[in-house]
Amino acid sequence: MMEEPAWVKVCRNCGHYKPQRKRRPRLTFDEILKLKDDNRLRSKRDRAIFHAFADAGVWAEYKEVCEEYAEICRERGIAKYAILLHWALNTYHRDKLAEVRKGMKLWEVNHHINSIKGDLKRAAEMLDALKAKEVAQ
Numbered sequence: 001m002m003e004e005p006a007w008v009k010v011c012r013n014c015g016h017y018k019p020q021r022k023r024r025p026r027l028t029f030d031e032i033l034k035l036k037d038d039n040r041l042r043s044k045r046d047r048a049i050f051h052a053f054a055d056a057g058v059w060a061e062y063k064e065v066c067e068e069y070a071e072i073c074r075e076r077g078i079a080k081y082a083i084l085l086h087w088a089l090n091t092y093h094r095d096k097l098a099e100v101r102k103g104m105k106l107w108e109v110n111h112h113i114n115s116i117k118g119d120l121k122r123a124a125e126m127l128d129a130l131k132a133k134e135v136a137q
Contacts, residue, residue, distance in 0.1 A: 044109040045100050051113050052097035058113055059094050062120045069127045078130075090119075 009018040032046055033054045041047045051057040072078075093112040100109065 044104065044106045047113070048097040048100040048109050051116070052094050058116045058120060059097075062116055062123065065120060065123045065127055069123060069130065072127075072130055072134075093119075 009020055010016070011018055027041075027046055029049060032041070032049050035041070035050060035054065036056050038047055038050050038057075041050055052059055054060065093115045096112045097109065
């Protein structure tokens, strides 16, 4: 008895065999969280998950800066702590990244990532200014 050959792609015009393209398997949630940067990520879903939940993502960096600033403010009793608390509790962009929908465009995901990066930049500037005042005193 002859075995049936495995399924192959055959051109309908010329009848020649065409090798199948090798597909890379889709990354799982845990594999995305283990990445160090987002260079390997191909889809908007992967980018959103990385920046919203991973330890190397933008949101994790933002929370570290906010915690460092909050600690300095608590030690000194600075009134600007309310501004940072607003930034730390303003999770709109992270929530949008966490719930990536099918109809969401890549530019929307990038917009939310860039918005968090902008907030991170402003928070880092405030932290640097606060540290500069500490050195001056």
